[in-house]
Amino acid sequence: GAVVSQHPSRVICKSGTSVKIECRSLDFQATTMFWYRQFPKQSLMLMATSNEGSKATYEQGVEKDKFLINHASLTLSTLTVTSAHPEDSSFYICSATLGTGGPSPLHFGNGTRLTVT
C-alpha cells in the first residue's frame, strides 16, 4: 500500500540552529502534502499545506519564515525549522493523500520528535 516516509525520526539540536525534516511518498506521487504538529496530549494541528511547485499555504498563527516548506518534487516535501528555540520542541508529522478523484485517507509518516536544548 501507499507509504509515507519521514526522516529523521528523532533529532536534538541546540537553540539557534536549523533542522530539516524530510517527507517522502514512496509508492505514489503526492502533489499535496500536509505538515502537522502535535503537543503532548493534544490533537494534531495542521501547520501548512505543501503544494508541489508552488508556495506552501500556512495556517493562521504559523510563522512562514520560521517553518520553511519546500515541495520540490512530487515525492518529496521538506520542513525546515529555522533558528529553533526550546518552544519549537514538538512532534512533527507529515502526511500525503493519493487524491485520485475522491476523498482518500491521508497517509502519515512516522513523525519526527524534535528537541531543542
Add this chain to the structure above:
Amino acid sequence: DQQVKQNSPSLSVQEGRISILNCDYTNSMFDYFLWYKKYPAEGPTFLISISSIKDKNEDGRFTVFLNKSAKHLSLHIVPSQPGDSAVYFCAVCLYSGAGSYQLTFGKGTKLSVIP
C-alpha cells in the same frame, strides 16, 4: 473553539468486549469523517472512514456510525483485542473536490484493552 471533540481522553475495555469511541463535531458542513489509530512515537494509521451520505460503514471488527443530525460519530470495535490498545483520533474534513483536503483532528482517546 474546538471543531472536533473527543470528550473521553481514555477508555478501558475488557478483551472480547465492545469498545465504543465517540466524537462530536460542530460544523454541519463537514462531509467526510475518518478514524485514525496511533501508537506512541509513530504516525497515525488510517482505520476507517465514512462519507456524509452514509450512516454506517463496516470493515471487519471496526464499524463507524454517523449521526448527522446530532453531529456525532462513533467507532465500534468488536471484539476488542489487546493489540487495539492505542490512541484513536477522530478526524473530519470538508472535501473540496479538488483532490486534496484538510483534516481537523480531535484530541484523541486512549484505548486500553485489558487481557
